[in-house]
Amino acid sequence: MAPSRGLLDLGKARSFISISNSGKILPSYRYIYTTSNPAKKTQIYLSRSKDPYLNLSIEHYLLQKSPPESTILFLYTNRPSVILGRNQNPWTEVNLQLLRASPLKPDLVRRRSGGGTVFHDEGNVNYSVICPTSAFNRDKHAEMVVRALKKLNVEDVKVNERHDIVVEPPNGRPLKVSGSAYKLTRLRSLHHGTCLLNSPNLYNISRMLKSPAKQYITAKGVESVSSPIANVNVSNVDFETAVVKEFGDMYEDMEPIIVGEKEKEIEEIRDGMAELMSKEWIYGQTPQFTFDYKLEIHLTVRNSIIIDAELPLDRGSEPPGHGWRHRIATGVALFLKSNPKFPIYAVKWDKLFPPVNIVFKRARDTEMRGILLTIAKLKAYRTATKQK
Secondary structure, eight states, X not given: OOGGGOXXXXXXXXXXXXXXXXXXXXXXXXXXXXXXXXXXXXXXXXXXXXXXXXXXXXXXXHHHHSOTTOEEEEEEOOSXXXXXXXXXXXXXXXXXXXXXXXXXXXXXXEOSXXXXXXXXXXXXXXXXXXXXXXXXXXXXXXXXXXXHHHHTTOOSEEEOTTSOEEEOOTTSOOEEEEEEEEEEOSSEEEEEEEEESXXXXXXXXXXXXXXXXXXGEEEOSOOOOOOOBOOOOOOHHHHHHHHHHHHHHHSOOOOOXXXXXXXXXXXXXXXXXXXXXXXXXXXXXXXXXXXEETTTEEEEEETTEEEEEEOGGGGTOOOOOSSHHHHHHHHHHHHHHHSTTEESEEOOHHHHOHHHHHHHHXXXXXXXXXXXXXXXXXXXXXXXXXXX
16 A cells, blocks of 8 residues: 555445545445444544544544454544643633634634643644553554654654654754644553644644743643644655554554544534533633732632632732722622632623723733633633523
């Protein structure tokens, strides 16, 4: 299976898909159900959808439905999206204002596996290997990807001690081209990673994954580890073909099954997408954190619900006067105390508290303004749903 064939011509020998002479993919309605067939010890899937919620839900379906002794490769590419780890805090990991204002319109997604925050776009391909937990090894399939890259003439590439794939020239600093995350259950384990191939957004990645709120937040959960990054400058199709070849050499040479938008017909996948797209999942799964800022208020947040709010007055200090910070803090504290169990997102503070609107117009402290807006947008969803 030479890389030059591409992957759009690989389904001819399978009964699960057919490919016309023009290269159009015509999947059958039921091919995904081959996943649970115990006779299929090796399976390869290739998604042609760019929807991160769909691709992660297909991946979860494969993890749950595949036979316990099978080994599966799943390759997919997402549209621009920021993907949080299962136990991460979006307000410490992501510049949410920049994300929302970006012309790329990236999705914010919380995956089901651990690890750090990553940026996906059409310039990288994501690989996922699902195998028996008894056979799981953090480096085995990262080394598989390294072998594929070397055969595509990517030099000085290796797996480092953090299980990342890096390019490390003899006299240069290592540059990360692929990070990994994992999900382990009693019988099945998942290792997935993203490989930067030809992304045009390297500058945006570093900016979008740097939160201005991080210095004011003390959080539980997992923090990302920043690393310098680079593209390996190979095409998506060449990478997919090379990884399929290496996987086939390790297990069994076979043709990929093409998946995509049709998988939304499967109930479990639709349910998985609905969960991943919900605010309860994206924000509500955030581990407990506290927020302290010089505007004289201290917030404690658990599962996106503000469970405590303090003013300096609550701590026995003298009144700080009548400056704008004190007016904001007073208004915020009164609001929170009259609205218990209030989420910390989706409220427009400039409409709730007139003094805040004045501050926004006058303040030269743009960082402070960004922090206030970030906190603000953490709020009203849970209250609205409780009133239904």
